[in-house]
Amino acid sequence: MSAFGEGAPCWADVSLPDLAAGRSFYGELLGWTFQDQGEEFGHYTMALRDGVKVAALMERREPSVPPAWGVFLAVADAAAATEKVRAAGGQVAFGPDPVPDAGVMAGVVDPGGSFVGLWQPGGHEGFGLVGKPGAYAWSENHTRDTGPVDSFYEEVFGFESQQVGDGAHFDYKVWSVPGAENPSLGRLGLGGPAEDAPVGYQVYFAVGDCDDAAATVRRLGGRVLVEPTDSPYGRTAIVADDQGARFAVIDPERRSDAIPGR
Incomplete structure (x- = not known):
């Protein structure tokens, strides 16, 4: 199993x-x-x-x-x-x-x-480590078609969803695998300031210090697309590597009550 x-x-x-x-x-x-x-x-x-x-x-x-x-x-x-x-x-x-x-x-x-x-x-189960510095931490689906997308994942995987934002100015849901203790994925509805953002999954990797990681991205020739921002889940930044692949870094230990977009 x-x-x-x-x-x-x-x-x-x-x-x-x-x-x-x-x-x-x-x-x-x-x-x-x-x-x-x-x-x-x-x-x-x-x-x-x-x-x-x-x-x-x-x-x-x-x-x-x-x-x-x-x-x-x-x-x-x-x-x-x-x-x-x-x-x-x-x-x-x-x-x-x-x-x-x-x-x-x-x-x-x-x-x-x-x-x-x-x-x-089969022989490869997947991640051997999650949530620790240098490992996968989170991913979220950025979409403009929130209703059909929510229904799709509920039907295919039986995901349970919970609205985190207000559903209008900040439409963000967390999806949970049935029986899981913690949410498994996020779903961000694109609109407003994010209207031009690309559709697709954004992958987050944990780091020990988000600000240092963003500075390192710049030093290595990458780009910081969204500067480090506090959230209830950790301090995050959206970046791109030196070849243009987008991802995010998060320091899950540095949390605040601020909800992005609100």
């Missing part, structure tokens, strides 16, 4: 045009070391923090596709999950495809246009 419940985020990877540059950037920013899986697997490169797998880097296959982070949700049966996706109004971009000695993967697109991966674990 998977260590992750059905629909829970279990893995994240980034598609980059230059893997060597990616290793240099993330190695310094997040303290990662790397294991190249070899030519057989397209030089898919595992990122490790303190010897534990926390994410991966992969070579971008299509030059027209911008560098991007993606998240995978755990499923017990990838074939059955893709059928649920179709029935709920989503699209299957690829798969299910077996990955030798690792598991089965598929890529799907929800009704709001956000791409997300599905992962049926």
Whole structure:
């Protein structure tokens, strides 16, 4: 049985045009070391923090596709999950495809246009560490089609949702896997100041100091898209690496009562 419940985020990877540059950037920013899986697997490169797998880097296959982070949700049966996706109004971009000695993967697109991966674990369960500096901390779906998207994930994964914002000026929900003690994902409704923001999943990595991490991103040639901001969940900044892939960093220990957007 998977260590992750059905629909829970279990893995994240980034598609980059230059893997060597990616290793240099993330190695310094997040303290990662790397294991190249070899030519057989397209030089898919595992990122490790303190010897534990926390994410991966992969070579971008299509030059027209911008560098991007993606998240995978755990499923017990990838074939059955893709059928649920179709029935709920989503699209299957690829798969299910077996990955030798690792598991089965598929890529799907929800009704709001956000791409997300599905992962049926085999030899590779997913994250070996979460919520600690240098490891995955959170992800959220940024969408303009909030109603259809909420319904889609409720139907496919049985997510339970709770409104955090006021639903108008700040439309943010947390989604929980049934039976989980804590929320599993966020959903941000784009509008107002965020109207021009891209649709898709945003991945967060934990850091020991958000302000220092933002400064390091700049020093390494990346960009700080949203300056460090306090929230009830931690101090966060939205950034892009030196190749343009967007993600966020969060110091979960530094919390405030402020809710962004309110």
